[in-house]
Amino acid sequence: MAAPPVLSITGLTKTYASGLQALKPVDLQISKGEIFALLGPNGAGKTTLISIVCGIVTPSGGKVLVDGCDIIEDYRGARQKIGLVPQELTTDAFETVLATVTFSRGLFGKAPNPAHIEKVLRSLSLWDKRNSKIMTLSGGMKRRVLIAKALSHEPEILFLDEPTAGVDVELRRDMWALVRELRDQGVTIILTTHYIEEAEEMADRVGVISKGELILVEDKTTLMQKLGKKQLTLNLQEPLEALPEGLSEWPLELAAEGHEIRYVFDANAERTGVPSLLRRLADLGIGFKDLNTTQSSLEDIFVSLVHEEGRAA
Numbered sequence: 632m633a634a635p636p637v638l639s640i641t642g643l644t645k646t647y648a649s650g651l652q653a654l655k656p657v658d659l660q661i662s663k664g665e666i667f668a669l670l671g672p673n674g675a676g677k678t679t680l681i682s683i684v685c686g687i688v689t690p691s692g693g694k695v696l697v698d699g700c701d702i703i704e705d706y707r708g709a710r711q712k713i714g715l716v717p718q719e720l721t722t723d724a725f726e727t728v729l730a731t732v733t734f735s736r737g738l739f740g741k742a743p744n745p746a747h748i749e750k751v752l753r754s755l756s757l758w759d760k761r762n763s764k765i766m767t768l769s770g771g772m773k774r775r776v777l778i779a780k781a782l783s784h785e786p787e788i789l790f791l792d793e794p795t796a797g798v799d800v801e802l803r804r805d806m807w808a809l810v811r812e813l814r815d816q817g818v819t820i821i822l823t824t825h826y827i828e829e830a831e832e833m834a835d836r837v838g839v840i841s842k843g844e845l846i847l848v849e850d851k852t853t854l855m856q857k858l859g860k861k862q863l864t865l866n867l868q869e870p871l872e873a874l875p876e877g878l879s880e881w882p883l884e885l886a887a888e889g890h891e892i893r894y895v896f897d898a899n900a901e902r903t904g905v906p907s908l909l910r911r912l913a914d915l916g917i918g919f920k921d922l923n924t925t926q927s928s929l930e931d932i933f934v935s936l937v938h939e940e941g942r943a944a
């Protein structure tokens with residue numbers, strides 16, 4: 632990545648007073664203009680990580696720089712560069728949309744800028760609702776208000792904590808379109824999600840966190856290539872002790888004590904090697920009772936990573 636990191640996390644740890652280690656040393660660099668999805672099961676440490684970066688939770692160790700500002704030594708500088716969209720709107724029910732969003736900007740010590748507030752409200756289709764009280768808005772509109780508040784002070788990085796949890800399909804699509812627009816305007820986006828689909832759809836890079844540990848960080852396209860892999864499993868009539876020489880041109884694996892031949896191939900390739908393999912098996916007199924193919928999805932990768940992690944712990 633050419634761009635310098637807008638967020639740099641090194642050796643970040645958190646142990647709560649209860650003794651629970653919520654973050655093992657975490658290292659993560661996020662480039663300007665990226666959409667980064669942080670995936671993880673409940674209790675993995677996503678909120679802890681975001682809360683530390685946003686200055687809500689104190690880290691136990693490590694260093695976090697937000698666009699060059701240290702979150703501890705230059706708390707205000709760092710916080711000003713961050714917009715946080717929480718999961719739920721808790722206050723301001725009696726305020727108007729415009730007043731709430733204008734007030735949010737003031738909290739960050741920024742001079743009033745009605746033109747910016749108007750731009751944000753228009754981009755979120757909230758301008759027509761600017762004089763409505765928040766309590767009169769629909770759930771989807773309320774979510775937009777949360778985003779408007781987070782954008783009111785022109786942050787460099789926008790954190791979205793489960794932006795589409797519990798929203799309907801239409802609003803989810805709208806949110807995705809909106810996130811892309813923001814990215815096009817140069818905002819770096821970090822979102823947490825339980826939905827694999829959301830990470831697949833949105834992210835440039837995906838990180839998987841499990842039990843406080845960042846167990847995978849990868850470009851989405853690289854992950855998608857892994858998704859393009861299929862596995863063919865052949866259940867043999869007679870078990871083999873070893874793979875015969877005649878099958879050496881395929882990268883096969885003998886499994887289930889010789890009862891299975893497994894072949895991983897690129898499902899998107901012009902020539903998968905499957906038909907020729909089956910012909911060769913017939914030539915060699917190797918019979919099979921059954922065969923099946925499976926495709927790994929990001930979900931499988933995610934589940935197996937988290938599972939392995941669980942076993943290792």
Ligand SMILES: Nc1ncnc2c1ncn2[C@@H]1O[C@H](COP(=O)(O)OP(=O)(O)OP(=O)(O)O)[C@@H](O)[C@H]1O
Pocket residue numbers: 647648649651653671672673674675676677678679680
């Ligand atoms: N204030 C706290 N004191 C003690 N333990 C805490 C505190 N906050 C969180 N934890 C624990 O730290 C671990 C990580 O929690 P965290 O909220 O960061 O997970 P998460 O990945 O955001 O989960 P979810 O998807 O459910 O929001 C959990 O085991 C949680 O119980």
